[in-house]
Amino acid sequence: MHVESWLETYTGIVPEEILAALSVPRRTLAWESILRDPAGNDDSVVYLREMGCVVAGFGACSEQRDSDLKARGFDGEIGAIYVLRCFQEQGIGRSLMKELAIDLSGRGFRGIALWVLKENARARRFYDKCGGELIGERKEVRGPVILTEVAYGWRDIKDLQERI
Numbered sequence: 001m002h003v004e005s006w007l008e009t010y011t012g013i014v015p016e017e018i019l020a021a022l023s024v025p026r027r028t029l030a031w032e033s034i035l036r037d038p039a040g041n042d043d044s045v046v047y048l049r050e051m052g053c054v055v056a057g058f059g060a061c062s063e064q065r066d067s068d069l070k071a072r073g074f075d076g077e078i079g080a081i082y083v084l085r086c087f088q089e090q091g092i093g094r095s096l097m098k099e100l101a102i103d104l105s106g107r108g109f110r111g112i113a114l115w116v117l118k119e120n121a122r123a124r125r126f127y128d129k130c131g132g133e134l135i136g137e138r139k140e141v142r143g144p145v146i147l148t149e150v151a152y153g154w155r156d157i158k159d160l161q162e163r164i
Contacts, residue, residue, distance in 0.1 A: 001055040002027050005082040013119045015145050034060075043107075044079060047099050049092045057083035059096035061104050061112075066151075069113045069136065074153045076109030097130055098164040105157040112160060113153040127152040131163040 003022045010019060034041045042062040049057040059081040064070040066077070078100050083092045104112055113135060116123050132152030140147045154160040 001058065001084065002031070002082065005057075005084055008085045009082070009120065009123070010117070013117055014147065018142055018145065042077075042079075045103050047096055047103075049083070049087075049096060051087055051092075054084075056087035057081075057092045057096055059100045061100040063109070064113060066113070066115075069151060069153070072111075072135070072153075073155060074111040074113035074135070074151075076104035076107075076112040076157065078112060078114035081114070093126055094130070094164050098161060101154075101157050101160045101164070105161070110157060111153060111155050112157055113151050115149045115151050118148040118150050124150070124152075130154075131159060 003024050006022055007019055034044055035046065038044050042065055044060050044062040046058060046060045048055055060079045062077050062079055064075050064077040065079075066074075069077075078097075081093065081096055081100070083096070101112060114127070114132075115138070116127065118124075118137070132154060134150055135153040136151035138149050138151075140149055
């Protein structure tokens with residue numbers, strides 16, 4: 001599901017060689033590590049949404065890994081949120097955002113931030129609708145490619161919970 005969602009989301013945004021290098025076996029190993037040892041992976045918590053027998057979407061949250069964002073009060077992080085295209089516009093993304101916010105709030109975090117590719121207009125519209133504020137920008141180097149990401153933040157988790 002993670003690889004499929006990357007292909008759906010990033011075709012036309014990310015260079016083809018990066019997408020061609022995606023591997024279900026490698027992603028499976030990465031997820032096995034995260035799920036087996038959350039403490040060794042920034043205390044990540046993962047939530048799934050299923051439609052029938054299909055994983056339609058997932059979200060992951062943890063303590064903020066970006067020291068600048070953390071210093072600015074965004075101490076919680078949404079590290080991933082993906083919904084397969086055929087299940088979008090059905091409330092799955094919103095329910096995942098709410099569950100991630102509830103989880104982080106329950107662990108004592110006050111603010112949330114996430115990074116998204118600047119060119120990912122669909123995701124950015126979603127975060128705008130959820131009341132996210134643009135709070136940063138960075139360049140990510142992936143081999144010969146430089147990708148620009150922007151950060152969205154919610155200074156108060158409760159504001160996000162109320163907007164969803």
